[in-house]
Amino acid sequence: MSKGEQTRQEIVERALALAGEVxxxxxxxxxxxxxxxxxxxxxxxxxxxxxxxxxxxxxRAIDNFIQDVVVPAxxxxxxxxxxxxxxxxxxxxxxxxxxxxxxxxxxLTHEYxxxxxxxxxxxxxxxxxxxxxxxxxxxxxxxxxxxxxGLDLDQFAYEFVGIGMVYQQVAKLLxxxxxxxxxxxxxxxxxxxxxx
Amino acid sequence: MSKGEQTRQEIVERALALAGEVxxxxxxxxxxxxxxxxxxxxxxxxxxxxxxxxxxxxxRAIDNFIQDVVVPAxxxxxxxxxxxxxxxxxxxxxxxxxxxxxxxxxxLTHEYxxxxxxxxxxxxxxxxxxxxxxxxxxxxxxxxxxxxxGLDLDQFAYEFVGIGMVYQQVAKLLxxxxxxxxxxxxxxxxxxxxxx
DNA sequence: GCCGAAACCGACCGACCGTGCTATTCTCCC
DNA sequence: GGGAGAATAGCACGGTCGGTCGGTTTCGGC
Numbered sequence: 277m278s279k280g281e282q283t284r285q286e287i288v289e290r291a292l293a294l295a296g297e298v299x300x301x302x303x304x305x306x307x308x309x310x311x312x313x314x315x316x317x318x319x320x321x322x323x324x325x326x327x328x329x330x331x332x333x334x335x336r337a338i339d340n341f342i343q344d345v346v347v348p349a350x351x352x353x354x355x356x357x358x359x360x361x362x363x364x365x366x367x368x369x370x371x372x373x374x375x376x377x378x379x380x381x382x383x384l385t386h387e388y389x390x391x392x393x394x395x396x397x398x399x400x401x402x403x404x405x406x407x408x409x410x411x412x413x414x415x416x417x418x419x420x421x422x423x424x425x426g427l428d429l430d431q432f433a434y435e436f437v438g439i440g441m442v443y444q445q446v447a448k449l450l451x452x453x454x455x456x457x458x459x460x461x462x463x464x465x466x467x468x469x470x471x472x
Numbered sequence: 473m474s475k476g477e478q479t480r481q482e483i484v485e486r487a488l489a490l491a492g493e494v495x496x497x498x499x500x501x502x503x504x505x506x507x508x509x510x511x512x513x514x515x516x517x518x519x520x521x522x523x524x525x526x527x528x529x530x531x532r533a534i535d536n537f538i539q540d541v542v543v544p545a546x547x548x549x550x551x552x553x554x555x556x557x558x559x560x561x562x563x564x565x566x567x568x569x570x571x572x573x574x575x576x577x578x579x580l581t582h583e584y585x586x587x588x589x590x591x592x593x594x595x596x597x598x599x600x601x602x603x604x605x606x607x608x609x610x611x612x613x614x615x616x617x618x619x620x621x622g623l624d625l626d627q628f629a630y631e632f633v634g635i636g637m638v639y640q641q642v643a644k645l646l647x648x649x650x651x652x653x654x655x656x657x658x659x660x661x662x663x664x665x666x667x668x
Numbered sequence: 669g670c671c672g673a674a675a676c677c678g679a680c681c682g683a684c685c686g687t688g689c690t691a692t693t694c695t696c697c698c
Numbered sequence: 699g700g701g702a703g704a705a706t707a708g709c710a711c712g713g714t715c716g717g718t719c720g721g722t723t724t725c726g727g728c
Contacts, residue, residue, distance in 0.1 A: 279725065280675060297586055301498075304715065317718080318676040326716060378585050382641075386579035389645040390493055400645060407646075434638055434654045441641070442634030445578075449585040449596060450603075458630045469661065475695065476705060501686065513688085514706040522686060 284322045287312060291333045292340075296380055299387055300330050300395070330395055337380045338402045345369050346409055355420030356467065359413045363463055366440050367456065371447060378444045381406075407433045414470070423470045435466050480518045483508060487529045488536075492576055495583055496526050496591070526591055533576050534598045541565050542605055551616030552663065555609045559659050562636055563652065567643060574640045577602075603629045610666070619666045631662050 277285075290312055294303045305326060309319040323329040349362040370379040381403060388396040410433035417423040439462045447455035473481075486508055490499045501522060505515040519525040545558040566575045577599060584592040606629035613619040619628075635658045643651035 278674085283675080299583070305717085306714070315677045316716090317678075320717070321674095321676070378582050383582035385641050385645050386574050386582050387495070389574050389641075396645075403641070403646060430650075431654055431657060434642065435635070435658050437641070438634035438638030438658065439631070441637040442630055445581050445585075445599070445633070445637070446630065449581050449592075450599060454626075458627055461627060462631050462634065465665065469665075474704085479705080500684075502684070511707045512686090513708075516687070517706070 280322070283314075287314075287319060287322060287329070288332050288336050291329060292336055292380075295333055295337075296383075299383060300333065301387060303330075303333075305329075327393075327395065331398060334384070334395060334398055334402075338398075341369065341381070341402075341406075349413070354416040356417045356422040359410075359417050359467070362410060362413050363436065363440075367443060367459060370440055370444055371456075378448045379440075382441060382444060407437065410436050417470070424472060427470050432466070432470060436463075439463055439466065476518070479510075483510075483515060483518060483525070484528050484532050487525060488532055488576075491529055492579075495579060496529065497583060499526075499529075501525075523589075523591065527594060530580070530591060530594055530598075534594075537565060537577070537598075537602075545609070550612040552613045552618035555606075555613050555663070558606060558609050559632065559636075563639060563655060566636055566640055567652075574644045575636075578637060578640060603633065606632050613666070620668060623666050628662070628666060632659075635659055635662070 287308070291303050291308055294308060294311070305320055306316050309316040312319065323332070345362070345365040349358055349365055352358040352361045381399065384395075384399050385403070388399055407430070411429040414423060414427065414429045414432045418425060418427055418429075439459050443455050443459040446452045446458065483504070487499050487504055490504060490507070501516060502512050505512040508515065519528070541558070541561040545554055545561055548554040548557045577595065580591075580595050581599070584595055603626070607625040610619060610623065610625045610628045614621060614623055614625075635655050639651055639655040642648045642654065
């Protein structure tokens, strides 16, 4: 990897960390450059525009999410165990990501849900993929006989994500220590309903 | 109401609308003033600081939410009907609020969940009140015999809010027309589980 | 070890930010 | 209807923003 490419990676990585604290739009080139001991122009030379950097950052976040949540879950046995692990890793990622900030994608959802453009497009695609991933995992559980035939897979994914979302607010904003317990309890109910 | 107070109200109102599009932090005094045909300094004279304005805007949003969601629900008969209406008004408010933007409080959650200060404090309090309101409504349903005795009221509120949150993302960001149907379906399941 | 290319820097641009200060205009009560 | 005080405008400030440009340093292949 050339020097330039390496620096580029470091920039994206640092920008992702900063974006977890102040939002993607809130990352300014000056602050980002200073935190990397780089001049603003030196940093900027790696990207055609700030938006190009933002897209790289988002893509990096998507890659990380897949690597940390989806891939390890897919290594689990097909069916309910895989669905369970998907939820576990999701919860863990949600909490650990962004050093105290909330789930990166949730923050972006509210930052870009009414701001059209390539960033929103990429975000939408990634979230659709995520819902699909959950639904596909649920389908394996149906195929394995863990979940009942005729289960509405998209509805399952919908409620799956809902639990993760409220977990974030209750854990991060409201700082309620019971948040995880409640999330797991809700998820167990969702699983139970999906079985019989 | 004096002229000054009237202008102040108009400023807060307009700022609230703008904040629904660009976030609370994203509302700049210059743009806000221009959209009201006011000079920036003329506008600023009504508030000690930008933060004071932001707090007023948030307080206004809280008042609106109570007026549009909580108060009308409390006019419903105690028990399940009241809980149902609380959800209905919540969904409607979520969708209609901010002219295409998502629920104001959800956006603020991710804007301020790692930014301490009076705004975050007020937001936290308002959200805790909201969860309490749901839990209290659920308790009336227990008292009326609609919900089973021993129902975990806070868990009920948790899952209630979770459904509302995922609804927002699916409806607003993913623009899925089935979002509301799925939300209502999930809510019916929650009610069913709370009864028997 | 040289040399072209890649990487990086410092200075700078115009625009906009929040916030004061002072002057002018408007409102409303006597 | 005039005068006091509130409401608003004008202007300037120090800063930061994304972005540009020309020059300097560093890297990597020969």
